[in-house]
Amino acid sequence: MIGTVLISLIMASLTSWFTQINDQLLLLINSVAGRSYMFDSIVAFFLDNDLAKAGVIGGCFLAAWYGGKTLESTNARRRILITTLVAAVCVITTTKVLSKTIFLPRPEIQTQKIYRLEGEELVEMKRMPVRTMLDEESQKDHRALLSGDIDPNDLGSFPSDHAGFFIAISLGIFLASRRLGLLAIGWSVFVILGGKMISGQHTPLDVAAGAAVAIAELALVQFVLRKRFRGWLDGLAGLTLRYSALSSAVVFLIAFEVSSTMIHIRAFLAFLAVMRRHVLLGMGS
């Protein structure tokens, strides 16, 4: 009994401590926003432009894919990168499922008056004094928020799917090639995820959770595929060498999708869902 109470107390104080640190860190990072139009425009450019945001990661991936000095090292790199792609798909699925289950609006949304369902009561949440960036796109989004135009995706910010996806890919590149991996990790952390926090789209906790999912699932997938499916992995890596033209085309498409955070694949899956709904089930909108 005493033990349970003690653990509850510790958990409660840990939670409160976590929340406070998270809020303070976010406000510290976000404090650079809304002061300089030039700075905010640069941050927004790297957040909004897929080529600038993820082109570097896609480039690192391709360089790691083709950069082996010997046949053996190329084969080893490709095994790691194929595994990384499998892990990245698992990570994005996990983060999407979690963010749809855990309702934690983006910090920029938390600037508004929000009521949260606690038990059977609606309780007003503490407002986050997040600064809005000065670039056109951020200002447009802010005006849309003030007029009630809220994207459902903005209601589930925990964990960050960007953090999960890019950390998983970057770590995979790191395992294949140290130098390229460091560049990819640095770009992911300082440019992509830093921008997400500066703009108030994610808290450090969202990013840390996304990264934790990425590390855990990448390790798990690497472990499982190497132990249980080593033969398949070797066969697949061998095929990419034997049919290099075809595999180059496929890798280009994959790198292209990585650079655009898989939006085209997601759009295609959404299209399939709509087709299933309308054609197979015969349901209207």
Next chain:
Amino acid sequence: MKKFTIAFAVFACAFLTSCGVKKEGLVIMTDQSYKATMFATNKIGFGSPDGLLWHKGKLYFADEGGVALESWSRSEGLKKLVDAGFGFESPEDLVIDANDNIFFTDDDAGGLWEMTAEGKPRLVAGKDKGLISTEGIALAPDGSLLVGDGEVHKVFRVTRDGQVSEFLGAEYGITKPESMVYDDHGNLYIADNEDNVLYLLDPTQKLHRIIDRNNSFSPETIYFAKGSLYITDSRNNKLYVYTPGEELKTIAAFGGQLKNVQGVTVDEAGNIFVGVQVDLKHKVGDVIEISKEETQVAQR
């Protein structure tokens, strides 16, 4: 490896508890002059209400999940007026006339149903008269009832004695007249949540497209009070207010388990009541009250 697994599990638990992990609900007030409170939950006895109507100090429910017509008041609590035993399947929307007769539609069983002021239920006109899947309902100034049908894409006029005639044919192009209401000037507002358009039929029978923003607006239920039209949008999870001559204004956005907003009504004091179908299949629903902050009330 075992220690690592335990550490990871504890870390994950701390993460999840710090974020209050469970299926949450949110109400985001985009009009800061309003506040939100939970008015009623399943605990008072209803299932998952669709249509809501405030009338003479009572809140009436077309309870789609509970398959019943119910009323609630502070003094009497929840009262079941009529249930599925009478033959309806899915109460959709309701109106009440000046004599307290309640009329309601049913999108599964079809027809127009009535619960008289004396407490007698009756089917005014059924499927046999062409009312296949009835949705929106409005009390016409001449005392007849207008009933929208989503299956045949028409609006019918139904007299009290059950005579059915076509009011707006398919040529008007209204696909699903989900909700209808008259304003003070005899204009009929029609919400089509299939084509995502809010129509206005003026007294000369001319149909106007008032709001047509396919990607961001889908009117579910409309209610006219004190010169403004209150609109719920179950696709974009919002509550709007539309005042003629002004822009459509969002009052609140809903998220999580509170996102499926359905019926809307307003009481004499201007408090807005919004029905939420949390889980229709399992008969779970809530009613949220959106009211002005105290300072705003004092100013009024």
